[in-house]
Amino acid sequence: MHIAVENTDPWTVFRLGGELDAEGGPGVYLxxxxxxxxxxxxxxxDLEAVDLVDSAGLGVLVRCYRDARIRGGMVCLQRVPExxxxxxxxxxxxxxxxxxDEFEADDPRPEPRVA
Numbered sequence: 260m261h262i263a264v265e266n267t268d269p270w271t272v273f274r275l276g277g278e279l280d281a282e283g284g285p286g287v288y289l290x291x292x293x294x295x296x297x298x299x300x301x302x303x304x305d306l307e308a309v310d311l312v313d314s315a316g317l318g319v320l321v322r323c324y325r326d327a328r329i330r331g332g333m334v335c336l337q338r339v340p341e342x343x344x345x346x347x348x349x350x351x352x353x354x355x356x357x358x359x360d361e362f363e364a365d366d367p368r369p370e371p372r373v374a
Contacts (some may be wrong), residue, residue, distance in 0.1 A: 275287065300330050302333070
């Protein structure tokens with residue numbers, strides 16, 4: 260799993276690539292926890308280069324969402340590949356994660372796509 264983190268106030272953007280699974284997921288969660296401990300609370304996960312998300316990967320996204328919400332923040336998903344979007348719809352996780360195609364860094368909250 261490739262993880263690039265970029266801070267564009269107020270957002271912390273995670274650009275992910277590869278497979279978000281039992282092998283790559285823990286690294287994502289560790290990086291997320293590091294940013295959370297530094298005071299970040301608004302997160303955007305760019306999934307454009309993610310090839311696969313399995314149940315372990317979904318668990319990582321849900322834990323990130325939970326941890327951000329506990330601190331008054333949020334997690335949004337951006338540029339979700341169609342196959343992954345179908346998984347989010349099937350599991351109904353698309354009802355908790357705002358999903359957007361693009362956003363401007365100074366947007367207070369990305370505008371979710373209407374499904």
